[in-house]
Amino acid sequence: MISSCCRFALLLILLLGMLSTIGVARAHEHYEVVVNANVTARSLPSNSLRAIFGMRQQTWPDGMPVKVFVLADDAPLHSSFCKEKLSAFPYQLRQAWDRLVFSGTGQAPTRVSSSEEMFDRVTSTPGAIGYLEKSKISERINVLQIK
Amino acid sequence: MFSRSNSRANNPRTRVATLLAMAAIVWSLPAQSQVLSDTIKIPDFLSATAARMSALKLPDTVQVHGFATQGYLNSTGNNNVFGNSNQDSGTFGFREVGLNASVQLRPNLLISAQGLHRHAGLGSQDIRLDYGVIDYKAYSGENSQFGIRLGRIKNPLGFYNETRDVAHTRPSIMLPQSIYFDRSRNLAMAADGGHIYGETRTSKGDFFYQFGVVMPYVGGTTTEAALLGSDRAGHLTSQVSYIGRGIYEYDGGRVRLAVSGAQTNVNYNRGADPALLSGQLQFTPIIFSAQYNAERWSLTSEYAIRHTVANNFGVALPNSATTGESYYFQGIYRFTPKWEGVIRYDVLYTNRDDRHGHAYAATSPATRDPHSRFAKDITTGIRWNVTQSFMLAAEHHYVNGTAWLAPLDNPGVSSPVGHHAQHWHLFAVQGSFRF
Numbered sequence: 084m085i086s087s088c089c090r091f092a093l094l095l096i097l098l099l100g101m102l103s104t105i106g107v108a109r110a111h112e113h114y115e116v117v118v119n120a121n122v123t124a125r126s127l128p129s130n131s132l133r134a135i136f137g138m139r140q141q142t143w144p145d146g147m148p149v150k151v152f153v154l155a156d157d158a159p160l161h162s163s164f165c166k167e168k169l170s171a172f173p174y175q176l177r178q179a180w181d182r183l184v185f186s187g188t189g190q191a192p193t194r195v196s197s198s199e200e201m202f203d204r205v206t207s208t209p210g211a212i213g214y215l216e217k218s219k220i221s222e223r224i225n226v227l228q229i230k
Numbered sequence: 231m232f233s234r235s236n237s238r239a240n241n242p243r244t245r246v247a248t249l250l251a252m253a254a255i256v257w258s259l260p261a262q263s264q265v266l267s268d269t270i271k272i273p274d275f276l277s278a279t280a281a282r283m284s285a286l287k288l289p290d291t292v293q294v295h296g297f298a299t300q301g302y303l304n305s306t307g308n309n310n311v312f313g314n315s316n317q318d319s320g321t322f323g324f325r326e327v328g329l330n331a332s333v334q335l336r337p338n339l340l341i342s343a344q345g346l347h348r349h350a351g352l353g354s355q356d357i358r359l360d361y362g363v364i365d366y367k368a369y370s371g372e373n374s375q376f377g378i379r380l381g382r383i384k385n386p387l388g389f390y391n392e393t394r395d396v397a398h399t400r401p402s403i404m405l406p407q408s409i410y411f412d413r414s415r416n417l418a419m420a421a422d423g424g425h426i427y428g429e430t431r432t433s434k435g436d437f438f439y440q441f442g443v444v445m446p447y448v449g450g451t452t453t454e455a456a457l458l459g460s461d462r463a464g465h466l467t468s469q470v471s472y473i474g475r476g477i478y479e480y481d482g483g484r485v486r487l488a489v490s491g492a493q494t495n496v497n498y499n500r501g502a503d504p505a506l507l508s509g510q511l512q513f514t515p516i517i518f519s520a521q522y523n524a525e526r527w528s529l530t531s532e533y534a535i536r537h538t539v540a541n542n543f544g545v546a547l548p549n550s551a552t553t554g555e556s557y558y559f560q561g562i563y564r565f566t567p568k569w570e571g572v573i574r575y576d577v578l579y580t581n582r583d584d585r586h587g588h589a590y591a592a593t594s595p596a597t598r599d600p601h602s603r604f605a606k607d608i609t610t611g612i613r614w615n616v617t618q619s620f621m622l623a624a625e626h627h628y629v630n631g632t633a634w635l636a637p638l639d640n641p642g643v644s645s646p647v648g649h650h651a652q653h654w655h656l657f658a659v660q661g662s663f664r665f
Contacts, residue, residue, distance in 0.1 A: 130431040131372060133482055139429065141337040142370055148337040150290070156618055157567055171482035172525050174564070179483070181399045181664075186384045186392040187342035187361040190293045190332055 126228035151192035152213035297664035307651025312350035338367040376428035386475040397662035407634040408556035408578035414456035435480040469495035488519040509543035555582040601652040605631035627656040
């Protein structure tokens, strides 16, 4: 009886431990939302970010046109970004873009095939926004804080 | 408009030429070549052509997208869907091809147009301008925006109407026919006029709204057949109509709720029609929609009431006011991002006060079939997203009732003389490519 109680307690501690590490992992994401160096905004509310990646918001607060870059729907980084920053799943974003593109009410984001291409396109396109692993970020690109 | 689109559609040479032209454009586009080459293998000569063409780089404010779908349908009970599906070998007659272009002239000014060819039974064999819109965003602030659209605009009804012909945006090969019935699709698809639209973003969720004053599209024979029972000698003329939708999205679209509605006004000009007088039709659908999206599964339900009024058609079609009722429950489960299953229960009542058509049939049992007034459809399907651009799907329908069958493909469908079975099966397969 006592030993089973001990085992249960041990299991509970292990589970809680796992949950807390997951929490820590989520709190320290391995990527950032990045923008072209000419974008003056330094932070953005999360629902504005959602509108930008939902292709419904075409301008920055200062009026400059936004250019959105994304990885493929099944890229792990795209999936993490959707879930953690937009609180949506990749399939929902795809559905939203398809609704715009095939009803004539909007355009799709530009797809890039790798983080290297993401870096190149975001650094070379005025008004660009994308996401990038922290290890690939340099001073040539700005990080946007999401509130 | 009616006769022009019809005669063009009936000329096979024009049709083939347009299709070939569409195909040529599709294959040669730079955007296409890029998407294609990293998704599916295409023959070398096509890659080479695409590579040569990509030298003609489009400005990044221009986008071209398209889709092509081929379906196969096989059904039982003398009931035809999208062509002669009831024959032993079924039908490959279901085809959808669309090509669109859009230009973001300024951040607040978008122009777009789409050409659509759809072949699905006798009613739908044309090539048409699906939409052509000028979209001006008059205001765009941190938490809200507001704009206006002019031109031929897709009708914002329910969750699926605006992209109903794009296979990738449908949850199944056939949309729930209780609400998105294909037999009067021409009226439902798009309309010419103006819309205002906007959105407001709050910490409690996002609100989207749209309202339009439009002239509905009444061309083609299907609309007439759906509204008046057959392709008649006179013709329909569109009158000023109204349409609107509000959507609430919570937590990035985890919960989506919508209300949409329209008041569609159509007149009938009898011309040489010996039976009917020139009358008026008013069609007022209201749709309530709800959806819950999780990572693996999505639940969707829509409920519609449709009020239809017919006046002044003379003794052959006495004045009437009927209210139809429709609803469905649908579950989608994503086994993996590539494989998903769908299950749905979908119900249509032509007249909610006479759900099973008994009163309808009682007045003339020899010519009126009660089961032509309802349809209950249990659908199960599977979809394989082979690549981001290409998908295959298969589904089975077990249907009780014939209410949504198209009269043009099913002569005498409302009468026992037509021998259309009450209980029947439909099997469908579809391949679709989009870029």
